[in-house]
Amino acid sequence: MKTYFLLLIFMFVSMFHESCTQTQKATTDEFCLNQEELTQLKGLGDSLGMKEYTICMLNPGIKKMMYLEDFNSINNAHFGYLKMLADSGIISLLGIYTETNQLNSFVIFNSTDTVYVKSLMEKSPKVADNLLIPSYYKWYGPVALTKLKEIHTVVTSKKSN
Numbered sequence: 001m002k003t004y005f006l007l008l009i010f011m012f013v014s015m016f017h018e019s020c021t022q023t024q025k026a027t028t029d030e031f032c033l034n035q036e037e038l039t040q041l042k043g044l045g046d047s048l049g050m051k052e053y054t055i056c057m058l059n060p061g062i063k064k065m066m067y068l069e070d071f072n073s074i075n076n077a078h079f080g081y082l083k084m085l086a087d088s089g090i091i092s093l094l095g096i097y098t099e100t101n102q103l104n105s106f107v108i109f110n111s112t113d114t115v116y117v118k119s120l121m122e123k124s125p126k127v128a129d130n131l132l133i134p135s136y137y138k139w140y141g142p143v144a145l146t147k148l149k150e151i152h153t154v155v156t157s158k159k160s161n
Contacts (some may be wrong), residue, residue: 034130053092054117055139056107062131078126082107085120092145105132110146112138 039057045051095107109117114136126132 025158049143050140051143052112053139053141053145054109054111054114055137056109056121057135057137058105058107058132059125059135060104061126061130061133073127074125074129074131078124078132081124085106086149089122089146089149093148108141108145114138 082091082094086094088109091107092110095105096105107118107121113119117136119136121127121134124132128133
């Protein structure tokens with residue numbers, strides 16, 4: 001499952017980058033990057049356009065929520081915390097697996113410092129209350145993933161119009 005997920009992310013970002021560079025629309029297409037942004041991204045990655053990230057896999061914890069009110073409250077606080085990290089650029093991507101009976105989720109941090117990432121995740125209300133148990137992995141992936149938030153913003157703003 002993890003391999004399949006990582007492969008999908010890599011394919012998405014690779015297709016996005018290839019479509020922009022092959023069609024030479026890097027300065028006109030709103031989903032593509034202009035030349036300055038491409039140069040910046042090249043400086044962030046290695047010669048293959050890749051860099052290291054830390055992935056946090058969140059699995060159900062030992063504690064279970066007893067009351068719906070508590071669940072809604074702590075769930076909102078958890079997602080609010082993750083949104084704040086994503087808005088500040090600390091998180092590149094996050095999501096929930098939909099093919100399981102359990103709420104397994106992942107968070108890709110734009111950092112290779114596992115100690116730092118652990119300290120951030122320990123502040124999540126669901127992790128702090130043992131509702132989710134994190135595990136951490138180094139991941140080597142496309143540097144273009146750091147631009148995913150900008151793409152997502154454009155896509156979601158078009159849907160709301």
